[in-house]
Amino acid sequence: MLFDLPNQETLYTALLARDNRFDGQAFVCVSSTGVFCRLTCPARKPRLENCIFFATIGECISAGYRACKRCHPLQAAAMADPNIVALLKALDERPDLRWSEAHVEELGYDLSTVRRSFKRQFGMTFLEMAPQRRLREGFETLARGGKVITAQHEASFESASAFRAAFARLLGRAPADLRTDGWLRATWIPTPLGDMLAVSSPSHLHLLEFVDRKGLPAELARLMAAAKQQIGLGALPPSEQAAAELADYFAARSDRFSTPLAFAANAFTQQVWDALRAIPVGVTRSYSDIARQIGRPAAVRAVARANGANQIAIMVPCHRVIGADGALTGYGGGLWRKQRLIEIERQLRQAKEETAT
Template identity: 70%
Template sequence: MEYNSDMLFDLPSDDVLYDALVARDDRYDGQAFVCVHSTGIFCRLTCPARKPLRENCTFRPTVGECMEAGFRPCKRCHPVKAAAQNEPAIIDLLARLDAQPQRRWSEQDVADLGYDLSTVRRAFKRHFGMTFLEMARQRRLREGFETLAVGGSVMTAQLDASFESPSAFRAAFAKLLGCAPADLKSDGAMRATWIPTALGDMIAISSASHLHLLEFVDRKGLPAELRKMQANTPGGLGIGRFAPAEQAEAELADYFAAKSARFETPLFMHGTDFFKRVWTALQTIPAGETRSYGDIARQIGQPTAVRAVARANGSNQIALMIPCHRVIGADGSLTGYAGGLWRKQRLIEIERALKTKTAA
């Protein structure tokens, strides 16, 4: 099946989108924007402003199309920015976390800054799929991981990560990465690399020649994936950098800076022949476009294998570079994504902005 390179996945009807606007339903947030003819502005579907009348609304799939039609961005929901950037508490706490990555944050620390704990908790869960305290703990683990990666001892890594006891550090490390810190050797034939990104930290596993895994560290299935890879790698996984991971980090930096969606890092796919066919098909979806599971099934010549395609999509171990986030529901809604629906939405927004920028 051939696709028009300018095609975006069909959105549901304007009536469905208007109902989502009234309900502030986030299923289509970032997939569509409402243009209000009576005011000349455009908004996210989750905008908190008073809802316009149905006859004053039209819907467009990208920020660029709204602006080209002469509409101005709303000053309440800021549709041209990432949604998380609209909340002062998030902006402030993330800045504090960047300034003090080793700080052991507590709920009392957050309350002492004048924030309501339940409000902050809900905001971080909504935008990042984790609480601020969970994010801060993950950041401390990154500090310990990077100490190990440059040859530091487990004790030094524990202190750099600001854990009070070796057992607490080992337990937190194993919960996140599926193995104890001492199990990651510096001379492994396959090595783990921690890659910070604008949408959360990622773990890359690479050999000297190929990237084998790239996942967000908060993916629930990551520890099991790493344990399996550890068991199947002679000598076990190591820690450190190979050229494919370094190339991946550089390409991801360009991607999140909206400079390029081109990935040329050599990949090694672990899966059945069917899964590999699906993953190869995913790589043909241009950035800024989406497909349904049915589209992919037809593309690989097995139109009835929609559920099998969905399983293959969910089993992808190389996020972003094999773009399983570009597959959405047949009705245009966001569907399950192991990295979190909030992240899937933001990835689609980044790519649509990049497509608009490239076209301009």
């Protein structure tokens, strides 16, 4: 735990004053309502005897409290930063712009502040993110059978070499190496939490990851090595089904995934992934919980490694695993995404319970 909580009286005083010095580092659970909030929540303040304070969102969730609908404590930390919100909006409005430091300064932002904010939340700077967004346009052009030069212009890259380099950094292969006729084919799936890459064969989905995951090129390389061939471009039925099911999931309409999945893992890892898929929506488990469930209580670290080796995000819900202390532990797609996924799934669970009653 990175933050030692002050005593109850100090935190309650901060809650009454809506002191933002503790925002994101302490949360209040209100026993009379079953809700947990940020200390800056504008809602009516609870009585001291009804307050329990925790250092992490995971602890609040594990204790059975649901997120407040006024202060949205599960909202991605990135989205609580006004600089990030404004610049992401600008990027959405001008995805074709070759963003530079001058553009950021013209919008009135301090370069060092923006750099730190994006690096902390996304693992990349804003100026690294912008060409990745443009890369989607080029990827889709190639998937339609377009030439590399056409894809380069569609993605608004100044030169063919810059386009090839950006493409290779993301996918680990130059664009010319990814044809449209492979047995395995990759397609781009936009989601509210960022673009995802899906790789499928005609019958099964083999990979589903956020495109900014640092380990994606290595995962693609392992997949190609196992298949003994290059990955092509274009949508196949499993990836199309995955895109439709993800749309329902992110809209909080359904948590069911019936896309056929292909797993390449040893028996232990497969056992862990099966246990992940058995975690009910809106529920979290610890690594030690999973280890006990599969009958290997001493294999907590091995369970964590198997969890991290998962190549099919969301559908194999490794994001439902938190630390034994309730903390939101590492997630390849970023902790801010993990928070948002947990929020979506709590909404799904609540909707299902209300429907059932």
